[in-house]
Amino acid sequence: MKEYVPFTDVRAVFEKTGAAKYFSHLDLTRTVSRALRRSRLDIWMTEGFSPRPHLVFTPPLSLGYESVCEIMDFRLNLGAELDKDAFISSFPPALSIKDVYFPERKLKEIEYAGYTLTLRADKPAEQISALFSAPVMLLKKTKRSEQIVDITKFIKSLDLSENNGIIKMSAVLSCSGSESLSPAYLISALAENGITAENISVCRTAFYDGTMNIFR
Amino acid sequence: MKIDMNSLHEMLLSVQKPARYTGGELFECVKNEREVDVRFAFCFPDIYDIAMSCLGYRILYGAINEHKNFWCERVMQPWPDFEKALTDNGVPLYSLESKTPLSEFDIIGFTLQYEMCYTTVLNMLRLGNVPLYSNKRQGLKNLVIAGGPCAYNPEPLAEFIDLFCIGEGETQLTELCTLYDRAVKGGWDKKRFLKEAMNITGVYAPALYRTEYNDDGTISAFTPTEAGVPTKITKRIEQDLDSMYFPKTQIVPYIDVVHDRVTIELFRGCIRGCRFCQAGMLCRPLRVKSVETLTRQASELLECTGHDQLSLCSLSSSDYPEIERLVDELLKLTEHKKINLSMPSLRIDNFSKELAEKITRVKKSTFTFAPEAGSQRLRDVINKNVTVEDIDRSCKMSFENGNSSVKLYFMIGLPTETNDDVAAIADLSAHVVDIFFSVDKSKRNRHVTITSSASIFVPKPFTPFQWEAQDTLEQVFEKQALLKEKFKGIKAQIATHEPYMSEIEAVLARGDRRLCSVLYEMSKSGARLEAWDEFFDRQAWNAAFFKCGVDKDFYAHRKRGFDEILPWDFIDAGVTKKYLKKEAENAYSGKTTRNCAEGCTGCGAARLTKGGKCDEGICPVY
Numbered sequence: 050m051k052e053y054v055p056f057t058d059v060r061a062v063f064e065k066t067g068a069a070k071y072f073s074h075l076d077l078t079r080t081v082s083r084a085l086r087r088s089r090l091d092i093w094m095t096e097g098f099s100p101r102p103h104l105v106f107t108p109p110l111s112l113g114y115e116s117v118c119e120i121m122d123f124r125l126n127l128g129a130e131l132d133k134d135a136f137i138s139s140f141p142p143a144l145s146i147k148d149v150y151f152p153e154r155k156l157k158e159i160e161y162a163g164y165t166l167t168l169r170a171d172k173p174a175e176q177i178s179a180l181f182s183a184p185v186m187l188l189k190k191t192k193r194s195e196q197i198v199d200i201t202k203f204i205k206s207l208d209l210s211e212n213n214g215i216i217k218m219s220a221v222l223s224c225s226g227s228e229s230l231s232p233a234y235l236i237s238a239l240a241e242n243g244i245t246a247e248n249i250s251v252c253r254t255a256f257y258d259g260t261m262n263i264f265r
Numbered sequence: 266m267k268i269d270m271n272s273l274h275e276m277l278l279s280v281q282k283p284a285r286y287t288g289g290e291l292f293e294c295v296k297n298e299r300e301v302d303v304r305f306a307f308c309f310p311d312i313y314d315i316a317m318s319c320l321g322y323r324i325l326y327g328a329i330n331e332h333k334n335f336w337c338e339r340v341m342q343p344w345p346d347f348e349k350a351l352t353d354n355g356v357p358l359y360s361l362e363s364k365t366p367l368s369e370f371d372i373i374g375f376t377l378q379y380e381m382c383y384t385t386v387l388n389m390l391r392l393g394n395v396p397l398y399s400n401k402r403q404g405l406k407n408l409v410i411a412g413g414p415c416a417y418n419p420e421p422l423a424e425f426i427d428l429f430c431i432g433e434g435e436t437q438l439t440e441l442c443t444l445y446d447r448a449v450k451g452g453w454d455k456k457r458f459l460k461e462a463m464n465i466t467g468v469y470a471p472a473l474y475r476t477e478y479n480d481d482g483t484i485s486a487f488t489p490t491e492a493g494v495p496t497k498i499t500k501r502i503e504q505d506l507d508s509m510y511f512p513k514t515q516i517v518p519y520i521d522v523v524h525d526r527v528t529i530e531l532f533r534g535c536i537r538g539c540r541f542c543q544a545g546m547l548c549r550p551l552r553v554k555s556v557e558t559l560t561r562q563a564s565e566l567l568e569c570t571g572h573d574q575l576s577l578c579s580l581s582s583s584d585y586p587e588i589e590r591l592v593d594e595l596l597k598l599t600e601h602k603k604i605n606l607s608m609p610s611l612r613i614d615n616f617s618k619e620l621a622e623k624i625t626r627v628k629k630s631t632f633t634f635a636p637e638a639g640s641q642r643l644r645d646v647i648n649k650n651v652t653v654e655d656i657d658r659s660c661k662m663s664f665e666n667g668n669s670s671v672k673l674y675f676m677i678g679l680p681t682e683t684n685d686d687v688a689a690i691a692d693l694s695a696h697v698v699d700i701f702f703s704v705d706k707s708k709r710n711r712h713v714t715i716t717s718s719a720s721i722f723v724p725k726p727f728t729p730f731q732w733e734a735q736d737t738l739e740q741v742f743e744k745q746a747l748l749k750e751k752f753k754g755i756k757a758q759i760a761t762h763e764p765y766m767s768e769i770e771a772v773l774a775r776g777d778r779r780l781c782s783v784l785y786e787m788s789k790s791g792a793r794l795e796a797w798d799e800f801f802d803r804q805a806w807n808a809a810f811f812k813c814g815v816d817k818d819f820y821a822h823r824k825r826g827f828d829e830i831l832p833w834d835f836i837d838a839g840v841t842k843k844y845l846k847k848e849a850e851n852a853y854s855g856k857t858t859r860n861c862a863e864g865c866t867g868c869g870a871a872r873l874t875k876g877g878k879c880d881e882g883i884c885p886v887y
């Protein structure tokens with residue numbers, strides 16, 4: 050029987066920007082594991098031939114998306130000190146740490162994620178607003194099924210503004226274990242409805258709980 | 266003009282592993298371009314994944330960047346998907362650190378790790394809009410230089426490269442950058458700079474030499490075209506490995522690269538003297554790093570990178586004089602942090618049970634052995650001093666240690682090889698299977714996988730076999746067929762390889778300046794990344810040879826006479842031609858030569874050290 054080693058949960062909020070936009074979730078996991086080794090914190094490791102830190106992340110971002118609010122949970126051996134400076138300085142600039150603390154809630158309590166999409170389109174912002182105020186039927190894929198659904202039921206809120214031809218869409222989308230929508234569907238909705246968008250950039254800005262409070 | 270990363274966004278999203286092209290990793294070196302005098306593009310003629318695994322690349326990147334006024338950046342050959350995206354969008358090849366186009370660099374330096382990268386060198390210049398031929402680059406801007414193991418026969422690239430840096434680059438490269446800075450500030454023309462550069466040991470400017478040929482195609486003379494230019498170029502070595510530059514950090518890639526780990530180099534040189542092995546001869550004289558230096562360097566790199574693998578690298582690591590003490594010290598660093606310690610180049614004959622246990626203590630790994638030849642006769646010819654008893658002992662030990670996977674490396678086409686020698690490869694493999702089953706069931710695994718690989722011998726410059734003919738394609742096919750026949754009914758696999766690439770490798774390895782036109786044709790046809798099977802195009806090579814009127818058999822399959830002028834004869838690589846000749850004769854008479862630890866055999870390389878001898882410890886009986 051494996052000996053039970055007690056631990057403390059730690060949570061860190063970090064950005065994924067610049068070069069980090071272009072690596073996969075697997076690469077993120079490896080990069081974070083190395084950063085944890087560098088930090089010299091007394092990390093709780095899994096047992097076995099290749100011991101690893103125990104890492105849990107918020108849902109992976111698509112390649113090319115930025116984020117300023119990613120969350121990772123890891124474990125310290127019980128009683129180990131959390132040297133925040135050592136922790137923060139061990140991360141590369143593209144994954145800069147914004148906050149590190151002992152969590153009180155589970156990641157499962159996340160219900161929504163906020164995104165900012167900026168783009169140029171061949172139609173005005175009003176037309177895009179109008180598009181999403183009625184049902185938008187799209188083929189949606191999940192791990193288990195493929196179904197044509199009305200994606201607007203996963204849109205909690207959507208605000209549009211236009212400045213010098215650049216359209217900014219601020220969207221809050223479902224992001225829970227049972228219901229979630231990637232901002233990629235908003236972009237395909239545009240294409241499906243004859244709106245050509247260019248220079249698209251996507252940034253995840255915040256996570257919310259069920260009552261729309263910022264998740265911490 | 267720097268390339269704006271945002272403008273590459275769509276391109277990056279359309280390719281595999283875009284993080285190969287973004288830079289921005291931990292410990293990349295970024296400087297202010299206005300505060301540096303010399304901008305150096307360090308080009309690796311293969312993809313990111315390979316480049317970032319290369320120890321030499323890491324060392325020299327650090328060595329140049331140590332100097333405040335030089336800035337060395339990385340440039341690599343993109344994978345074809347991104348290469349196409351670049352050319353389709355008219356974006357030139359750029360550096361990872363500052364995204365500066367290749368053509369804006371002062372010095373463009375290539376590392377030549379294997380012959381099959383030559384077409385990639387030219388392709389990268391093309392992608393970077395840099396003229397290929399050195400006589401088309403008039404000024405000092407875009408000075409193209411090259412170094413690395415293949416620079417020991419620089420001639421096939423002579424018309425493209427302004428300066429070759431022969432030997433070890435830690436000090437040499439910074440001397441060259443310093444001189445370059447002086448030349449630019451002093452307004453020198455290119456010729457004056459090339460001449461002055463040749464005062465730096467190991468630096469060779471091909472434009473200052475001329476080759477003449479006999480009617481039969483052999484070289485009749487190789488002479489300087491200018492007064493005051495040396496007729497012999499002596500390779501550069503570092504005298505003291507403990508005080509020699511070694512990086513304190515190393516770039517930590519975001520993506521998984523081939524060797525994602527910390528690597529330390531135990532010593533330079535090799536005591537063994539295998540007659541086919543170019544590295545073993547080129548790296549002499551023997552110089553050792555102390556256990557203290559190695560432990561410190563490993564510890565620094567492990568701490569700053571967070572890597573969980575440490576690898577010991579040298580031609581034959583178990584020959585390190587204090588290997589047991591070194592492994593003990595390193596285990597102190599790695600064991601409690603659960604870092605995996607690996608030692609890729611163990612010799613069959615001298616690793617002890619204790620050592621084997623120590624390195625398997627952390628993580629089990631496949632054991633690889635390289636007997637190189639199947640029969641004892643042929644092993645004596647190549648001076649691979651390994652006996653069946655050595656093989657028995659070490660295989661048994663490794664099976665008892667729980668290993669159930671062994672890889673055996675052989676070569677076919679070695680000088681004097683007969684069909685019996687080829688058949689002996691199968692016999693030896695079968696023998697290893699028997700050893701496995703002879704181990705007590707309770708001590709070993711239930712199953713065993715034994716894979717033998719038979720690669721094709723490529724004669725290389727600066728080895729006792731530099732005069733040999735490579736087997737023709739027909740000879741190779743016959744031997745491969747024989748091997749497959751002999752492996753029937755044996756519980757071991759045999760892997761053979763297509764001989765076409767080895768043939769081109771043989772041509773380039775011992776080529777002369779007449780191959781420049783062939784390489785140019787190849788690059789026009791779009792050749793690059795040819796070390797990758799899928800991009801090697803033998804039809805294109807045949808067409809290029811034909812168009813240029815170059816006979817590949819002359820280079821690959823011709824036996825040279827001892828007194829022929831060889832294209833690389835003007836380079837003094839330490840080991841003397843006289844010694845190589847003597848070793849070739851020993852090979853023909855099946856006489857082995859003792860290793861340096863048993864006593865120096867006077868290869869000549871020790872001349873290059875300050876004290877005139879190889880490091881004690883490795884070579885006690887000088």
Ligand code: SF4
Binds near residue numbers: 535864868878
């Ligand atoms: S000089 Fe002697 S000891 Fe040194 S590498 Fe040559 S043969 Fe070995």
